[in-house]
Amino acid sequence: xxxxxxxxxxxxxxxxxxxxxxxxxxxxxxxxxxxxxxxxxxxxxxxxxxxxxxxxxxxxxxxxxxxxxxxxxxxxxxxxxxxxxxxxxxxxxxxxxxxxxxxxxxxxxxxxxxxxxxxxxxxxxxxxxxxxxxxxxxxxxxxxxxxxxxxxxxxxxxxxxxxxxxxxxxxxxxxxxxxxxxxx
Amino acid sequence: xxxxxxxxxxxxxxxxxxxxxxxxxxxxxxxxxxxxxxxxxxxxxxxxxxxxxxxxxxxxxxxxxxxxxxxxxxxxxxxxxxxxxxxxxxxxxxxxxxxxxxxx
Numbered sequence: 001x002x003x004x005x006x007x008x009x010x011x012x013x014x015x016x017x018x019x020x021x022x023x024x025x026x027x028x029x030x031x032x033x034x035x036x037x038x039x040x041x042x043x044x045x046x047x048x049x050x051x052x053x054x055x056x057x058x059x060x061x062x063x064x065x066x067x068x069x070x071x072x073x074x075x076x077x078x079x080x081x082x083x084x085x086x087x088x089x090x091x092x093x094x095x096x097x098x099x100x101x102x103x104x105x106x107x108x109x110x111x112x113x114x115x116x117x118x119x120x121x122x123x124x125x126x127x128x129x130x131x132x133x134x135x136x137x138x139x140x141x142x143x144x145x146x147x148x149x150x151x152x153x154x155x156x157x158x159x160x161x162x163x164x165x166x167x168x169x170x171x172x173x174x175x176x177x178x179x180x181x182x183x184x
Numbered sequence: 185x186x187x188x189x190x191x192x193x194x195x196x197x198x199x200x201x202x203x204x205x206x207x208x209x210x211x212x213x214x215x216x217x218x219x220x221x222x223x224x225x226x227x228x229x230x231x232x233x234x235x236x237x238x239x240x241x242x243x244x245x246x247x248x249x250x251x252x253x254x255x256x257x258x259x260x261x262x263x264x265x266x267x268x269x270x271x272x273x274x275x276x277x278x279x280x281x282x283x284x285x286x287x288x
Contacts, residue, residue: 126197145200
């Protein structure tokens, strides 16, 4: 079982990783896997593909830790989000987007059968319309509606200023409001 | 009306479900990393900085060492005034000695 090292921040763990410390790497992975998986899943809509992307991203960091340059990046999470997004884009180029099937929709046991069916339908439509958005609008939306990421951080991940990000979000939402009007 | 739709859309976007990751995902990544070597590529300036770090010398010592190296380089490249080769129009040392021997 890897040491969690809660007292060490991400920068400290990364410095140790650059010295070849496997335990520091394990601590970083355990600390952040979930959040990057969630982003990758929102983008790829596939558990297997999202897990592959997160694994590839972390292994890329482990194999070549010099890619992390603390003087260029203020926050590890902002930088790593960028790495994950780029890998998601590569993944989409390689594969055709998978059709969201019923098994991928997480059910709420407490809902009635009708409510469940309605929610499933709603989710399917939302994901379908988001998948149809232009790439940059889709990335912006996925980043901004990911918990724990501010709009400013999302803008940094995308390498744009805040205004440009807000413009992307606005355009995405305008399109979605039109296409999902039956559900709003 | 528009605000209502905005709010509903935001709620829809926030309530997007994410299928949970495999519980052992982090462990799989950690295990895989253990089988992979690290590439120790460093920017050149960092390698030089690390190299100097190994010597544990105070900074003035580097200044003196640099001055010494600089001086040696200057010394070898400067023109040599004590060259015994014959100058054009001058008296050679060999000729001068030969004259002495001739007298003897």
